[in-house]
Amino acid sequence: PLAYLGGSMQIDKNLFEILLFCVLLLAGILILFNFRSYDDNESSYKKTPITISVLIGGALGFVSGVLGIGGGIFLSPILFLLKAAKPKHIVTVASLFILINSISGIVGQLTKNEVLSEVINYWYLFLAVFVGGQTGNFLNLKIFPTRILALITAALVIFVAIRMGFKIFII
Numbered sequence: 705p706l707a708y709l710g711g712s713m714q715i716d717k718n719l720f721e722i723l724l725f726c727v728l729l730l731a732g733i734l735i736l737f738n739f740r741s742y743d744d745n746e747s748s749y750k751k752t753p754i755t756i757s758v759l760i761g762g763a764l765g766f767v768s769g770v771l772g773i774g775g776g777i778f779l780s781p782i783l784f785l786l787k788a789a790k791p792k793h794i795v796t797v798a799s800l801f802i803l804i805n806s807i808s809g810i811v812g813q814l815t816k817n818e819v820l821s822e823v824i825n826y827w828y829l830f831l832a833v834f835v836g837g838q839t840g841n842f843l844n845l846k847i848f849p850t851r852i853l854a855l856i857t858a859a860l861v862i863f864v865a866i867r868m869g870f871k872i873f874i875i
Contacts, residue, residue: 706762710769725868731781732861739854752788776802791853795844
């Protein structure tokens with residue numbers, strides 16, 4: 705419901721992009737400075753109360769609706785900063801979150817006749833995404849230590865923020 709509400713709202717694009725840039729940059733920097741505190745010790749992670757989880761989910765849905773994106777780029781930093789779970793679990797949950805939202809978006813796009821006729825030209829992208837997802841999941845579960853996952857997440861969020869910053873302030 706909140707994603708629908710966010711998607712139907714009119715908001716100044718420039719202001720929103722600046723706010724998004726600031727939030728992502730701050731989240732990435734906070735994770736980067738704290739990445740050493742992530743380990744495999746269960747006691748260092750906190751159980752997030754259901755009320756907080758629902759509020760975060762609603763806010764993510766709203767913001768994702770406004771932006772028209774899946775929201776995974778927001779979910780990972782929030783879960784990392786809350787220390788809601790081990791990084792391996794956070795990365796897995798965020799990947800599933802992105803997958804579900806992406807499939808929903810694709811299904812919605814396929815209801816449009818002009819998109820349906822073009823989808824056959826991009827079948828190889830589906831294959832690439834599937835192979836990349838499986839490779840990333842394997843690296844997450846079997847290869848990368850917990851702290852490295854936190855560091856990679858921080859780097860990804862900062863990269864997205866910097867890319868947005870260039871788009872907003874330079875181009």
